[in-house]
Amino acid sequence: MPELVYRVLGLLCVVVESVPRGTNLGLVGLLWMLVRGRLLESRGAVIPGLSAAGLPRGAVRRAWGALGQGRWRTSALLQSWQGVIAQEGQWQARTVAGYRVVAGDLSGFWRPRLRSCPTTHFDGRAGKALPAIPLGIVARIGRVGAQRLGVPLALVRAPAAGTERQEAAVVRAAWAACEPLDVLVLDAGFTLREVQEAGVTRYVLRQAKNVTARRAQPPARREGRGRPATRGALVRPLARTYQGRGLPATPPDWVETWSEGDGLLRAEGWENLVRADAPAGAPTFRLVVLRHPRWREPWVLATPLPVSAAVLRALYLERWPIEQLPLAAKQMLGADHQWVSAPETCQRLPELALLAGAILTYVAATHPALPTGFWDRQPQATVGRVRRQLAHALFPTEFPFPAHIRQKAAVTAHLPKGAWGQRQRPTGPADPSAAQTSTPAA
DSSP, rough: OOOHHHHHHHHHHHHTTTTOTTTTHHHHHHHHHTTTHHHOOOOOOOHHHHHHHHHHHHHHHHHHHHHHOOOOHHHHHHHHHHHHHHHOOEEOOOOOOTTTEEEEEEEEEEEETTTTTTOEETTEEEEEEEEEEEEEEEEEEEETTTTEEEEEEEEEEEOOOOOOOOHHHHHHHHHOOOOTTTTEEEOSSSOOOHHHHHHSEHHHHEEOOOOOOSSOOOOOOTTTSSOOOOOOOOESSSSSTTEEEEEOOOSSSEEEEEEETEEEEEEEEEEEEETTOOTTTTTEEEEEEEEEETTOOOOEEEOOOOHHHHHHHHHHHHHOOOOOOOHHHITTTTTTTTOOOOOHHHHHHHHHHHHHHHHHHHHHHSOOHHHSSSOOOSOOOOOHHHHHHHHHHHOOSSSSSOOTOOOOOOOTTTTHHHHHHSSOOSOOOGGGGGSSSEEEEE
16 A cells, blocks of 8 residues: 555544544545545546445445534534644744734635525626635645645634625634734735724735725814814725726825835835724724736735734735635545535535645645656646545555544444435324324223
8 A cells, every 4th residue: 555545544534533433434435535536537426436436335325424414523623633733743834024824715616506505605707696605714824844835724604694794704713713923814805894893903904906094083173164073084095086087096104115036016005094984993004005017906905013014915925825725625626516415515515625625735745746757857746646646546445444433333224225314204294184182082
């Protein structure tokens, strides 16, 4: 058996250690099917993917049951995975000017054929929201050697319809996972209102090009003229056009320039600001506009941190490894197509796919680079190379599983199997007339 197979199965066994007996063995089979990329061949069908992964018929049924009806939570699996990374000691948190980066993002698993899909996710290509299972991702950013890597801390499901935006739940979960030296870094999909209402005090948030803010202090009243001002002056970082009328940008409070590579970066900043619609006493922040000759559009960042513009740019750049997690899960492992319809299974399968993508990314970063063939003389540590190596190995039945990861010795011969076993049986009498209560004879 190749060494890579032993390493991957050993990591999977540690991740499912807290899951009840029997169910943990089914989850090992599910995660093994995902890291091997069997969903790519089965086009998102779970049971054919499990069969193609080399599992026997009974193991396929048990893995399918563990996916939908097993007693486990993704949060417990993530905690076990964080413990594995901390124990091995190869991953180190990335520090920028004394701050560590915790990033948040939203990723949607498209379900256009799912009947009565309760949630949607915005698609930039279509220009509208489409049926999908959106998941919020919270990850701490670090490095394994020279490769940046994000460790998932939490996966946030979409709230019930009409309660709140999922972005607000992601911000709360991310801030709850932050430690005293962590900074929450978010892209423009999150709003400044959601960040401030969650009580976040250390953040770097990208803003839209047409963002506006107000000075925290209202202007001084002209002597003897008009009503005293209650709000500060409007600040517009970037000039724009509205209804054919040009709106100039507000002069910055300070300007900073520095060289980086072959380009000269320019930063413009505005201090002591509040949201344009904020009430009195709202938290203040700064707006910084970053420009580079190679950029088509400038960056607009909001933050309360008293750091330089170069540090802000470095902090925001550190959030990019969080984009690797859905990329590995959907494109590399084939989880962008899913053929499941039960409500809980629709949520659990994307969560397991993101966890499998994180595991495979970590294995690729910590394992010696695997060449694709004799022509690959300078192989890179990528997820695709590891997945292709695992694709040639069937489920190793001779692997020495720990004692707690085994099939549960329960009597199941009297239970219905297959589709009949998954159907929900009526709890009451089938005949409505039989539901009427009658007084028993004395």
